[in-house]
Every structure is written in structure tokens, then in C-alpha cells.
Amino acid sequence: MASVLRVNAAEVLRRPGTEKVFDLPVQLADLEIEGDSRFYDGDAVQVHLRLESLTDGIVVDGRLLVPWHGTCRRCLADTGGVLECEVHELYQRTLTDPDAFELEGDQLDLQPLVRELVLLDTPATPLCRPDCAGLCPTCGVNRNETPCKCVVLPSDPRWDGLAGLKDLLPPE
Numbered sequence: 001m002a003s004v005l006r007v008n009a010a011e012v013l014r015r016p017g018t019e020k021v022f023d024l025p026v027q028l029a030d031l032e033i034e035g036d037s038r039f040y041d042g043d044a045v046q047v048h049l050r051l052e053s054l055t056d057g058i059v060v061d062g063r064l065l066v067p068w069h070g071t072c073r074r075c076l077a078d079t080g081g082v083l084e085c086e087v088h089e090l091y092q093r094t095l096t097d098p099d100a101f102e103l104e105g106d107q108l109d110l111q112p113l114v115r116e117l118v119l120l121d122t123p124a125t126p127l128c129r130p131d132c133a134g135l136c137p138t139c140g141v142n143r144n145e146t147p148c149k150c151v152v153l154p155s156d157p158r159w160d161g162l163a164g165l166k167d168l169l170p171p172e
């Protein structure tokens with residue numbers, strides 16, 4: 001399948017200052033992302049990228065908006081949202097920048113870059129919110145919704161071992 005995120009690098013490099021904008025939805029299937037529980041098949045990543053050619057390479061700047069979903073690792077609630085990934089990359093034919101990607105051939109295909117960012121940046125064990133209170137280890141209520149009266153005394157030495165163990169137990 002022809003990548004919709006492909007540009008002729010030779011043409012762009014010939015004229016430094018050339019800009020090319022990618023502002024489009026890209027289907028997960030076109031990114032070769034399928035059967036990953038963090039995404040709904042059929043969803044699309046919004047790609048907002050700008051390529052700019054320099055004398056010695058091509059800069060790729062912009063962001064991706066990635067719809068995702070999952071289960072909160074503390075309270076087990078369904079969660080999800082739209083992840084924003086920032087993109088700042090440099091492609092060079094002759095690598096002079098240690099962080100740059102090598103341009104091979106005349107085609108610059110952003111598909112592998114976008115695919116990698118989507119897969120790496122989307123949380124595998126998300127939180128429904130940064131301060132999720134989780135489930136009470138004693139009575140099991142969702143402490144985001146219901147304050148329970150279970151008494152946990154962190155200073156009691158009998159709890160010391162349990163506090164560490166709690167994180168190791170698989171969620172019920």
C-alpha cells in the first residue's frame with residue numbers, strides 16, 4: 001500500500017526552504033497498527049506535520065493526535081482520550097547530527113516515524129487521571145467515588161510489608 005506520508009526528498013532537498021505540510025487523518029490500518037488493545041480499529045491519527053528542507057537535511061516538526069483507550073491501572077475504570085505527541089526530527093543524507101535519521105534513497109516516508117511514536121507514546125498501563133485514588137485495598141470500593149472508612153495506618157509497622165506487596169498483586 002502506498003504510504004500517504006511519503007514525499008520525494010530529492011525534490012525537496014534541491015530547493016532549501018521548501019515546505020511541505022501534512023495535515024490529514026491517517027487510519028491506524030495504514031500505519032500497520034492492528035489488534036492493539038489501546039486503539040479502536042478504524043480510528044485515525046490526526047497528523048499535523050511540516051517538512052522544511054535545509055541545506056543539509058529535512059526538518060520534520062509538528063504533532064500527532066492519537067485517540068486511545070484503556071483500563072486505569074489503579075481503579076480499573078475505562079479510560080482514554082486523545083494523546084498529543086510532539087514531533088521534532090531531522091533527516092539527513094550525510095549524518096552530521098547524532099540524533100538525525102538517515103535519508104535513504106529519494107523517498108522520505110514519515111509512516112515509520114508516525115507509527116513508532118504512536119506505539120511508544122500511548123500508555124500501556126494508563127491512569128484515568130494523575131491523582132486517581134484507586135481501589136481501597138481493604139474493602140475494594142473505588143475511592144474516587146466513595147470515601148470508605150477503612151483505617152490504614154502507614155506508621156504501623158504491620159503495614160510496611162503490605163504497602164509494598166499491594167503494588168505487586170494483580171488487579172482483581
Ligand SMILES: [Zn+2]
Pocket residue numbers: 072073074075076077127128129132133134
Ligand atoms: Zn483510575
Ligand SMILES: [Zn+2]
Pocket residue numbers: 136137138139140141148149150
Ligand atoms: Zn475501604
